[in-house]
Amino acid sequence: MQAVLLGKAASGHFARLKGKLTTPWRLARFDRPEPADSLAAALAGADAVIATSWGDKMPPAPRLRLLQVPGAGFEHVNFAAVPGQATICNAYGHAEGMAEYVLLAMLQWQHRFAEMHRAFRRGSWKHGAAAFGPLHGEVFGSTVGIVGLGRIGQAVAVRAKAFGMTVIAANRTPIAAPAGVDRLVGLDRLVELAGECDFLVVTLAQAADTTGLIGGEVLAAMKPTGVVINVGRGPVIAEDALYAALHEKRIGGAVIDVWYRYPSASDPAVRPSKHPFHELPNCYMTPHASGWTLGQAERRWSEIAINLDRLATGGALLNVIRPPSAKK
C-alpha cells in the first residue's frame, strides 16, 4: 500500500505518522508542488493521499481510495475533482488545545498577567496589593457566547462552566444543549445573543453561509465592553466591520487567531489583513496558532494512522466527510 503526504502540513509529520502505523505502507512526501512528472508517478500508484487541498489540476490517481485531510477544514478540497471511488476524511485532535487558547485569552484579557509580569520584572509593584494598585478583572460570573457548538465549542463550554461563567451558545443545527451549556439558540438569534455576552467566541468553519455571518449588525449589538474571540476562520467575521468596531472602540476588544490574508511564497511576511490590526491597542492577535500544539499533532496523526491501518485491513474509516460513490 502506498500513501503520498502532499504539502508541508502533511509531509512535516512524515516521521510521526511512520511511528504510529501498524500496517505496512510505503510513504512518499512532497513538501510543495513538485515537477509534474514525479508527483504524477506517485499519484498513479497511490492508495491514499494526505493533503489539505485537492484542485482541478491534480494528476490522475486511478487507485485512490482515501483522500485524508490532515485537519478539520476542507475548504481547499474540490470534491468534484477527487476520484469518485475515494473516501474523503478529515481529522480532529485540535479541540482541547483550541479551547485552552480561548480560556487563556479570556483570562489574560481580564487579569493582564503578561503586563503584570513585565512591569514587576522591571521593579514596579503597581499592579498588586502592596501598592494598593488598580483591581483587575475576573471571568467568574461573566457570560460567554459560543457561536458554533461543534467539538471546539463544546470543549470551550465545559471549561468556561468550571470557571463559574454563564454559557450560552448558537448553533445552526438544533441539538440538545451539551454539558456546560446553559442555553442554546439558533444562528438566527445571533444579534440577541451578542448583546448578552462579555465574550463572543467564534468557532465556525468557513462556508458560503458563515462568511460574514458576524457583521456590523452583530458587532453593533455587543456591549461596549464585549470582546470577540475568533478561532474559527477569519472571514466568518466581516473584516471591515471588525476593524471599524475596534478602531472606533465601539466594542471592548478582540482576540483574533484566524485571518483574512496568509503568507505565500511571493509574500511570506504579509500582514494578516488589509487593515492595521497590529496598531490597535484593544486587539490581541496570534498567527493561526490556537490549535498548533504538540498534543493536537499527536491526537490528529493517531487518527490518521488508524485510517491508513483500517484502509489496509478493511475496517471502517473515521471522520468520513464524503463516502465513495458507486464504483465506475
Place this chain on the structure above:
Amino acid sequence: MQAVLLGKAASGHFARLKGKLTTPWRLARFDRPEPADSLAAALAGADAVIATSWGDKMPPAPRLRLLQVPGAGFEHVNFAAVPGQATICNAYGHAEGMAEYVLLAMLQWQHRFAEMHRAFRRGSWKHGAAAFGPLHGEVFGSTVGIVGLGRIGQAVAVRAKAFGMTVIAANRTPIAAPAGVDRLVGLDRLVELAGECDFLVVTLAQAADTTGLIGGEVLAAMKPTGVVINVGRGPVIAEDALYAALHEKRIGGAVIDVWYRYPSASDPAVRPSKHPFHELPNCYMTPHASGWTLGQAERRWSEIAINLDRLATGGALLNVIRPPSAKK
C-alpha cells in the same frame, strides 16, 4: 455603632463598605499610623475595627467586639494583644480570582500566548500553522499537584479537572477528596507528590509549620520540566532553594506571586527577594496580585458588611477565627 477602618487595605474600601451596610454605622478611617491622639480617641469608642494587623502597641479599645481582618491571612495579628471580649474574624472572596490566576499561569506557560501576540504584532508568522512553526504545549493530560486544599486549592482543582488534567493534592488535615481531586495525600508525602507533577501549586498560608515546607528536597524531587506556582505565602517555599533550582535549571520554571520582601515607606521599590528572580528566563513573577480583583473586593466586603450588620443586630458572625473569651 462605630467602626474604624485601619490601614489602606481597609480604608481604601470605605465607600464600598458604606454602600453595602444595612445597619447604621459611623465609619472612621485611618490610611496609615496616625498621631496617637486621634487614633486613640477613635479606638476608645470603636465597636469594630477592620485591620490586617494588630500589634502590642495599639491604644486601648475597651468597647471592641469585633476585629475584622479584611483578608484570609492573619499573620500580622497578635491575638494576645486583641481585647479578650472581641471576636476575631477573617474574610474570603479571593478563591475564584486566585484559581483563575493559577489556570492562566499554567495555560500561558504552555501556550506562550503573550509571546505569540508580541511577535505577530511585529509581523512574524513564526509561531503558527502557516509558517509550520514549532508546536506549543497544552495543559490537557498533564498532572497538577495542589499543596493545601482549602478554598483556593479546591477552586483550582475544579477548574483544572475541566481541562482534562489529573489532579492530586496534599493537605494537612485528612479530608475526603473534594470535587475535581483524583487523589489526596497527607503533607508528609510532599516529596512523592512533587515527583508526579507537571505543575506544583502552593496555596498554603504562612505558619510555623509551613515556612520552608517546600525546600530543597521537594524541589529536587520535581521533574526537570516541572513548574512550581506559589499563590500562598512566599516563605512557604525556601527562598535560597527556589532560586538555586531555577538558576541552575533543575526544574522547568516557576510562577511566583507571593514574596520574601515587600515594599515599605522606607523602601517602596524593594526587589521582592534578595535573589535576582527578575533576571531569570524561567520565572514569571507578579506583585502579590493573584487575588487582586474587583470581584474579590466585592465578595469580601459583602462578607464584612454582613458581619457589621450582624454585630449590630445580634446575628452569628461569619468566618470566626477566635471567639471572644468569657467576659472580664
